Amino acid sequence: MVIEPKKRNIAYRCPECGTAVLGLVGKFALKADLLRLKCSCGEGDAMDIGAASDKRVRLSVPCLFCKQNHSYTVSESIFFDRDEFMLNCPYSGMDIAFMGTEEEIGAQLDRTKTEIERLMMSLGAEELSDIQPQDMNEDEILPDPAVYDTLKFLIRDLEDEGKVICPCGEGSYELRFCDGGVQVYCERCGASYTFKAMTPTMAEEYLGLDEIRLK
Ligand SMILES: [Zn+2]
Ligand SMILES: [Zn+2]
Ligand SMILES: [Zn+2]
Incomplete structure (x- = not known):
């Protein structure tokens, strides 16, 4: 009997260019190493996924709305077994990370794309950076x-x-x-x-x- 190794589809949106970045997280790979997902534009921060103690998964998710990463810890069973779930930004309440099947993630990305467009329109913003906090130096x-x-x-x-x-x-x-x-x-x-x-x-x-x- 062959046991399929558990895998999880995951996605977030790059805070620099807004592109959806999709990845696949394997349960065994996660145990061995920290996984890093990065947008091909090379500009935005990466999403990091790692194993934490007590069968939990730690995530650092780039937030399009705050332009910084937010940290989350979820149990392995939720991360790998829950049909579909999202992580939201504690400040804006917007969903910033999506887990589920490819179809489900696609649907959530479409939904949030519309939300972002609506938000930008209501603020009269032309670019993503218009709705983000300005870069601050030290x-x-x-x-x-x-x-x-x-x-x-x-x-x-x-x-x-x-x-x-x-x-x-x-x-x-x-x-x-x-x-x-x-x-x-x-x-x-x-x-x-x-x-x-x-x-x-x-x-x-x-x-x-x-x-x-x-x-
Ligand atoms: Zn990007
Ligand atoms: Zn945020
Ligand atoms: Zn005076």
Whole structure:
């Protein structure tokens, strides 16, 4: 008796060119090695599929909507035996990886192609890159949004007590993200004060301040 080795059809869409990249994952091959699927355009990130402990499969899937990879871990039985399943982007909710028979995957790719086209049309986007976040280089990485909220709370509190001191006397203060943290600035004279905080814990250290002087 010959036992057919288990195989799984899988697909994702290249974040650079939008092309569907299809592959076949074998159960035995997966045990031996990390599998990598890459678009023939050579530009987009690859999808990685590897075996994890406890009979699970780990996937790193390029996301067309976030332009970064998302990680998933699914049990081997779901990965190889479930008739059809998809992984979706935790931010946009769109399906980004498809597993099933070739026909099923084809149908899902058609469906999501229409979804993407509809999304682009509703946003007036002409190219894929118009719906994707812009490339950021290392020093442009923004702090956690919770940092902004914490500091905004601090500024409003100090402002109420007249403890935000500005060279122009009395300004109105706003916050913005800046290199390495968040900056409070005066809308009237442009003076500013920078909080060097990239994480909520770093931001909380500023909560002890009882006044802020803008320069
Ligand atoms: Zn591509
Ligand atoms: Zn995403
Ligand atoms: Zn001012």
